[in-house]
Amino acid sequence: MPHWVQLMLDSLGPLLYAALMFSAPLTLLSFAFGLTLGLIVALIRLFAPAPIVAIARFYVWIIRGTPLLVQLFLIFYGLPSVGIVLDAFPAALIGFTLNVGAYTSEIIRAVISSVPKGQWEAAYSIGMSWSQAMRRTILPQAARVAVPPLSNTFISLVKDTSLAAAITVPELFQAAQRIVATTYEPLILYIEAALIYLALSSILSQLQVRLERRLGRYGGFIEARS
Amino acid sequence: MIGLENIEKQFGDLTVLKGVTLTMEEGSVTALVGPSGGGKSTLLRCINLLEIPTSGAVRIGEDRLEFRPGQRVPTAAVQRLRRQTGMVFQNFQLFPHRTAIENVMEGLTTVLKWPENRARERAMSLLEKVGMAHKADAWPATLSGGQQQRVAIARALAPSPRVLLCDEPTSALDPELAQEVVDVLSDLAREGTTMVMATHDLRLASTIAREAVFLDAGVVVEKGPAQKLFSDPEHERTKRFIATLTHEMVSDGEAI
Numbered sequence: 001m002p003h004w005v006q007l008m009l010d011s012l013g014p015l016l017y018a019a020l021m022f023s024a025p026l027t028l029l030s031f032a033f034g035l036t037l038g039l040i041v042a043l044i045r046l047f048a049p050a051p052i053v054a055i056a057r058f059y060v061w062i063i064r065g066t067p068l069l070v071q072l073f074l075i076f077y078g079l080p081s082v083g084i085v086l087d088a089f090p091a092a093l094i095g096f097t098l099n100v101g102a103y104t105s106e107i108i109r110a111v112i113s114s115v116p117k118g119q120w121e122a123a124y125s126i127g128m129s130w131s132q133a134m135r136r137t138i139l140p141q142a143a144r145v146a147v148p149p150l151s152n153t154f155i156s157l158v159k160d161t162s163l164a165a166a167i168t169v170p171e172l173f174q175a176a177q178r179i180v181a182t183t184y185e186p187l188i189l190y191i192e193a194a195l196i197y198l199a200l201s202s203i204l205s206q207l208q209v210r211l212e213r214r215l216g217r218y219g220g221f222i223e224a225r226s
Numbered sequence: 227m228i229g230l231e232n233i234e235k236q237f238g239d240l241t242v243l244k245g246v247t248l249t250m251e252e253g254s255v256t257a258l259v260g261p262s263g264g265g266k267s268t269l270l271r272c273i274n275l276l277e278i279p280t281s282g283a284v285r286i287g288e289d290r291l292e293f294r295p296g297q298r299v300p301t302a303a304v305q306r307l308r309r310q311t312g313m314v315f316q317n318f319q320l321f322p323h324r325t326a327i328e329n330v331m332e333g334l335t336t337v338l339k340w341p342e343n344r345a346r347e348r349a350m351s352l353l354e355k356v357g358m359a360h361k362a363d364a365w366p367a368t369l370s371g372g373q374q375q376r377v378a379i380a381r382a383l384a385p386s387p388r389v390l391l392c393d394e395p396t397s398a399l400d401p402e403l404a405q406e407v408v409d410v411l412s413d414l415a416r417e418g419t420t421m422v423m424a425t426h427d428l429r430l431a432s433t434i435a436r437e438a439v440f441l442d443a444g445v446v447v448e449k450g451p452a453q454k455l456f457s458d459p460e461h462e463r464t465k466r467f468i469a470t471l472t473h474e475m476v477s478d479g480e481a482i
Contacts, residue, residue: 121276122319126333127309127385129301136336140323218323218365 004188011179011189018175019196022089026161026171030093031154034100041105046112056105063102069163071095076167092164100157107149111142144215151208155201162197172196227252228273228389228422229285235268235444236280242268243279244444250389250422250437255415257435257452258424261467265444266424270391273422274311275304286310287388309337312382316394318374320366326377327353327362333385345384352380356410372403376410383414390414392423396430408433428471432456440464 044056063071076091086094115138123133165174176193180186228250235243243265250256258266271277273284275291278299283292289307291299320329330349334340340348353359356376366374375395382390395411396404408430415421415434425431431438431452438452440459448455448464459465 116319118315118317118319119321121313122315122321124276124308125274125311125313125315126381127305127337128333129305132336136332137321141321144323218367 004185007183007185007188008192011176011183011192014179015172015175015193015196018170019172019200022164022169022171023158023161023200026089026092026096026164026169027154027158030096030100031157033093033097035104035150037097037101038104038108041101042108042112045105045109059098060102060105063098068095068099068160069166071098072163072167088164088168091167092161092169096157096161096164099160100153103153104150107146107153108142111146111149112138114145115141144212147208147212147215151204151211155204158200158204159197227287227420229283229290230269230273231283231285233269233272233279233282233284235265235272235277242444243272245282246441246444246446248439248446248449250420252388252420253418254437255419255421255435256423256437256439257431258422258439258441259426259428259431259455259467259471260441260447262426264442266441267393269441270393270422270424273389274308274313274391276313278304309385310388312385312387312390314375314378314382314390314392314395316397318366318371318378318398320374320378320381322366325363325365326358326369329366329377330380330384333381338385349380349384352383353377355383355413356380357406370403371399372406375399375403375407379407379410379414383419389420389422392421392425394425394427395423396425396427404430426471428456428468440467442467 041056041059044052048056072092072095075095076086076088079086079091119137119141120133123137128136161171162173164171165177168174170178173193176189180189183189228248230246230248233243233246234241246265246269248256258269260266268277272279273286275284279293280295281293283290284307285291286307287310289310291303291307293299320326321332324332327346327349330352331342331345334345334348335342350359350362353362356379358373358376358380361369361373361377366377369377379390379395392411396407399407404427408427411421411423411430412434421434423430423435435452437449438455439449440447440455440461440463442463448459448461455464456468459468
């Protein structure tokens with residue numbers, strides 16, 4: 001067996017372990033929390049009074065306008081100076097959640113606005129309250145349109161979690177770095193890490209296709225046809 | 227049983243309704259006719275408060291709500307009044323993510339909290355009534371316009387509203403499909419369903435409505451029995467309008 005195959009096989013275990021124990025939980029948790037945050041921020045920006053809207057806009061402005069790596073450093077290395085000391089994983093989780101929240105809030109805001117006004121009126125006309133209309137009529141239709149852009153965010157996030165290595169989270173990329181430090185085989189190890197990221201995002205893309213098919217079974221807005 | 231008292235509606239600087247007062251009796255069918263922009267749709271939407279009148283009062287049954295400029299009305303009161311109405315829209319507005327029968331059940335299960343089975347039964351009998359039972363499980367996007375509108379009528383009737391409001395129910399349909407909607411609505415009228423419809427479809431109005439109201443520039447120009455208003459209107463403005471409608475129908479190759 002060639003040397004490089006042997007090396008890849010030997011390191012596959014530790015790399016997958018790191019992916020499973022750190023990269024995956026970090027991705028899933030920060031996406032779940034971030035999506036919730038994004039929904040709240042989107043609803044604020046669409047429906048809340050002006051001062052609260054301003055706060056939400058400020059948050060999105062800060063997060064989108066500064067590098068993710070800088071944000072992670074601020075949270076992990078910066079906050080201890082003001083007495084807030086976080087472990088690496090929670091620090092990364094907070095950083096990624098804030099990021100996902102900012103980006104998805106823009107997506108969610110757009111898809112909620114894209115549902116025709118007549119759908120609100122139809123919901124109201126059968127007696128629904130605002131929250132019933134939102135839950136039963138608007139959000140399900142918005143969700144369908146949101147799948148492709150949200151999947152984009154999700155797949156980016158899988159890859160972005162490699163930045164957590166810089167604040168000492170022992171995730172997939174950091175595991176690769178550690179093996180490189182002992183084997184002096186950066187080319188092989190980093191290719192292997194890249195292949196694992198590639199496999200993960202390919203699986204997720206497939207899930208996106210299925211989800212789109214499932215949500216799209218009803219054929220979309222009928223407005224376009226009539 | 228439906229009373230509109232001195233309804234005014236402004237959108238910014240534009241006054242769309244200028245003090246409209248009307249009464250509709252239980253079991254009556256009233257057509258609101260008039261030129262586009264004359265205020266008939268807005269008036270209809272003021273009855274179920276999709277538009278909140280700037281001033282005036284709306285009464286349905288025993289519920290009465292008064293409106294004053296710049297004063298907010300409580301959402302609960304708006305909802306209570308609205309829940310006594312059902313509405314059919316020009317472009318149907320079925321919920322595209324729910325099947326035909328789910329569309330009809332929605333108001334029963336979500337708003338009235340009926341159990342699923344009971345709602346399904348009632349929805350099915352309504353779909354039968356509008357001749358759509360065979361499409362109960364179809365997605366709205368797979369139905370023709372006329373079929374969608376019939377499902378929309380069933381959806382509006384599901385919570386047993388006191389009045390069915392129809393906003394140009396046939397305008398988005400070609401004549402053949404419009405006919406199936408007219409048929410369903412005239413059956414309902416015969417059964418004594420109280421209806422108010424904004425329309426410029428003279429065929430619809432003259433087959434179904436017993437009362438007619440001619441609205442122009444936000445005021446009631448003329449009202450009375452539909453037959454009389456369509457065949458022998460009193461006001462010059464009404465005459466001209468009816469004449470253009472009749473002319474349109476003749477040039478479409480149809481008889482009244």
